[in-house]
Amino acid sequence: MKKPISIKSPATIVIALCLAYFLATFSCSKVQHFELSRFVGPDTCGGCHGEIYEQWKNSMHNLAHVDGLYRAAAFHYLQGLTNADELAEAESCVKCHTPVGFFSGFPRKVSQERDNPEKIPEIGKRGIQCDFCHSVTGAYAIYNCQFKLDPGHGEANPGTKRGPFKDSESDFHKSEFSEFHTSSEMCGVCHDVRHTVFGTKLENTYGEWSKGPYNSTDPAKRVTCQGCHMYHRPGVPATGSTPRPKNPGAAADGGPRREHIYTHYFVGGNRTLPSMHGDTVKSKMAEERLKHAAELVIDGSKLREGKIVVTVKNTGAGHYLPTGLTDVRQMWLEVVVKDPSGKTLLSSGVADRQGYLPAGSIVFNTVFGDGKGNRVDNIAKAREVLRDRRVPPLGSLEEIYTLPGRASASVTVKARLLYMSASQELVDKLLGTGKLRLPVTVMAEAGKKITL
Ligand code: HEC
Ligand code: HEC
Ligand code: HEC
Ligand code: HEC
Ligand code: HEC
Incomplete structure (x- = not known):
């Protein structure tokens, strides 16, 4: 049979005191x-x-x-x-x-x-x-x-x-x-x-x-x-x-x-x-640090199917790459594939004159949402993580690039992993266009000639 808990029982008093102490400590931690x-x-x-x-x-x-x-x-x-x-x-x-x-x-x-x-x-x-x-x-x-x-x-x-x-x-x-x-x-x-x-x-x-x-x-x-x-x-x-x-x-x-x-x-x-x-x-x-964080590997074994695989390895960071303000940081892959005559077959992540990336570029970042699946840029409204694609510590991520049209018998691939503290669009939006041009750091690069 359950005993009704009396307000005056020593146990209740102890619990009440503990609770009061806990609340005081806890709320103190908020308004120290x-x-x-x-x-x-x-x-x-x-x-x-x-x-x-x-x-x-x-x-x-x-x-x-x-x-x-x-x-x-x-x-x-x-x-x-x-x-x-x-x-x-x-x-x-x-x-x-x-x-x-x-x-x-x-x-x-x-x-x-x-x-x-x-x-x-x-x-x-x-x-x-x-x-x-x-x-x-x-x-x-x-x-x-x-x-x-x-x-x-x-x-x-x-x-x-x-x-x-x-x-x-x-x-x-x-x-x-x-x-x-x-x-x-x-x-x-x-x-x-x-x-x-x-x-x-x-x-x-x-x-x-x-x-x-x-x-x-x-x-x-x-x-x-x-x-x-x-x-x-x-x-x-x-x-x-x-x-x-x-x-x-x-x-x-x-x-x-x-x-x-x-x-x-x-x-x-x-x-x-x-x-x-x-x-x-x-x-x-900072430049030295970024240059010792990652490696790139180009795999040409799928060229027959018109595919080039680029792997990004996080070899140096103790956390994801990038980390911290990952909705703002811009770490991305620039990949250019040419045929033997020098004609560009594929170009991805090549910034324009303003420093803006074309749509479809491979960017490793986080995107927040409003709880209903819509992207928000203001973190105050971030009710969910819509996307999080970054490279884990000592781990790697693969990106598959598909060449358009018929496969070429021989191609050269140049890949670079690039970093900016923020996208140039965001900097222009916050500070005004032309106020500050952020430097681009080459974190890693790789080149390969692939012949079938
Ligand atoms: C008058 C000189 C002096 C001033 C001013 C001073 N320190 Fe020190 N501090 C020392 C010396 C000497 C040591 C001992 C170094 C050792 O043990 O190798 C030390 C040691 C320390 C340590 C190591 C403590 C430990 O046990 O690991 C810290 C942390 C430190 N100081 C922080 C500060 C901070 C913060 C300030 C400013 C608020 C400050 N110090 C101002 C002289 C000073
Ligand atoms: C009181 C809060 C606080 C603590 C504690 C703190 N950090 Fe920071 N840290 C920050 C903030 C805020 C920034 C960004 C500052 C800015 O906006 O310029 C930062 C920036 C940094 C950066 C530079 C990031 C970049 O983008 O270049 C590094 C590295 C860093 N912290 C490492 C550490 C390490 C290691 C420790 C522990 C020993 C530590 N922090 C403890 C708040 C903190
Ligand atoms: C973001 C927090 C942070 C700030 C800011 C900071 N320190 Fe430290 N400091 C640390 C930590 C953490 C350690 C010990 C690291 C460990 O043992 O792994 C340390 C170590 C020390 C030591 C022991 C000697 C050493 O470097 O190993 C001294 C002295 C010291 N700090 C003084 C200072 C002084 C002076 C400043 C300001 C100029 C300062 N610290 C700013 C976090 C900080
Ligand atoms: C194994 C080494 C290693 C350890 C451990 C490590 N870091 Fe880093 N950290 C790096 C490298 C390399 C970079 C540069 C690449 C990058 O920006 O992510 C970096 C970058 C950063 C940045 C800047 C990120 C950005 O791009 O804005 C911050 C902040 C940071 N570290 C904080 C920390 C904190 C906090 C810890 C512990 C919880 C930590 N790091 C542990 C190696 C390390
Ligand atoms: C709990 C601690 C914390 C709070 C709260 C916080 N920040 Fe930060 N902030 C950090 C740390 C840590 C970094 C460094 C991370 C990095 O470099 O990637 C940082 C970096 C930043 C940077 C990048 C600065 C640069 O020059 O690269 C901006 C911008 C920023 N914070 C804005 C804000 C805004 C706006 C808010 C409030 C809505 C906020 N932060 C609240 C810890 C905090």
Whole structure:
């Protein structure tokens, strides 16, 4: 027989208290607030961590908030929205793009920074910075910037900075070993973006990594985000297909010599943004990185049937190729097939003078939908993933090209895998035609003469 649960029973009280505690903690995680004065600016950290500061300066993390493409996209997405769920998403960008601003109270929403730019604190404009990452103690969930934070109390009492060392000492701050900082989850809290209401996976880099071969239990095969990206330095792309040698040195001016210092360039595929801020080192590094991510293989064995098969292999990235903002990034195959007289038999993915791709080009990307099968370009409206065709880590994708007309006895095939941070159409739409021409990076190329 069931006993009726009395409101006064100790079990109910315990459950009620647990629930209250859980709700308080959970809702705190959503509306955490830390006084701005608690954060120490990056220039202060740079005073002792000079080398790390120079690496981080003009990185995508440093520029996350002033990034013109981000700002244009954020303000553009907000236009004309009336649905509350869509608005909630469009307002949410600031938590990752200016985390110090967000957690200290301004801007909490995109519209606030659009309408009152003068109120954005200077430190908020410095993007994803030293004292934000090194005040992290863990996370409530590994997506949408749900960090647990414990910043200090300004320069007079900067509190504890967490990092990879167990024996680190500084006169300025307390130091503490943090396993979290050595894990991919530290990156995943931001590099996994879900629609705040619909839950649609908008960016899934961490998820891709965690389900992929680099998240291996075998220490010889396991590579974290840091294992590639924080080994990267000029001349050392440190990808899955290149060596990732240690970077010996000191973490602070006058600090002890250590066998590896994690680098802070945070370079992915973006060449444009750092170079717009005068940093050619990072744009060169991005190019080097992209050139060590993939391989192309041309298979001519089906020429008799009039078919050419081009395989794209992801040899270097720890996640899908491309990853992150895959509705915006443009990674595509350019394939040109000619007969012995030089006549073009097939041409696919050849951009026009404006930099626009012809219809039917093979682009590896994600397309979002409105829940009824119609394409949407505004992520605030993304209720579903309509299409996701990208190359998995250490995996490959095949594209079959069919030659028109009768098969030629001999052909030459040229294939290139090309990358742009965004399609030129989108850049022209957001910034105005002729304002910015994005560079095209050749990630891989292959050529073959095939004779029957
Ligand atoms: C007065 C100099 C000084 C300043 C200013 C300073 N640090 Fe340090 N920091 C050090 C020294 C010295 C070490 C020890 C280096 C070592 O152990 O190799 C250190 C170590 C660290 C570590 C490693 C901790 C660990 O246990 O792994 C982190 C992270 C760190 N600092 C972050 C910061 C941040 C963030 C700031 C700015 C808020 C900052 N530091 C400002 C001198 C300084
Ligand atoms: C996006 C987050 C992030 C930002 C921004 C960041 N760091 Fe780090 N930092 C890390 C992580 C993660 C590690 C440890 C990596 C590991 O152990 O795998 C680290 C390591 C360190 C260390 C230990 C030495 C080393 O490099 O291995 C110091 C010191 C440090 N950071 C200082 C700084 C300073 C100073 C800045 C600003 C100029 C900064 N960090 C910006 C995430 C960040
Ligand atoms: C607070 C949120 C946050 C954290 C934590 C974070 N990132 Fe980022 N990261 C971003 C944002 C936002 C951008 C894009 C900035 C922009 O728009 O310019 C970015 C950009 C990057 C890029 C450059 C991408 C490109 O297109 O070139 C790389 C690489 C990167 N992050 C790696 C990491 C790694 C590795 C870690 C963990 C050590 C990490 N991030 C932690 C938010 C974060
Ligand atoms: C095995 C090495 C490796 C590992 C592990 C790895 N990456 Fe990458 N990453 C790459 C390479 C190579 C590229 C350049 C190709 C590209 O843009 O996808 C890249 C690109 C990126 C970009 C830019 C993507 C774009 O085109 O806009 C981001 C952001 C990024 N990585 C974040 C991460 C995060 C976060 C993790 C961990 C969850 C991680 N990476 C793990 C090798 C790696
Ligand atoms: C949970 C964290 C998070 C949120 C929220 C977020 N972003 Fe980002 N954003 C990122 C990360 C991580 C990257 C880097 C990914 C990459 O390079 O592929 C990024 C990159 C971008 C870029 C590319 C910048 C460049 O120069 O290449 C744009 C544009 C952007 N975000 C716009 C937005 C807009 C608009 C919103 C709000 C609707 C938003 N983001 C919300 C984490 C976030």
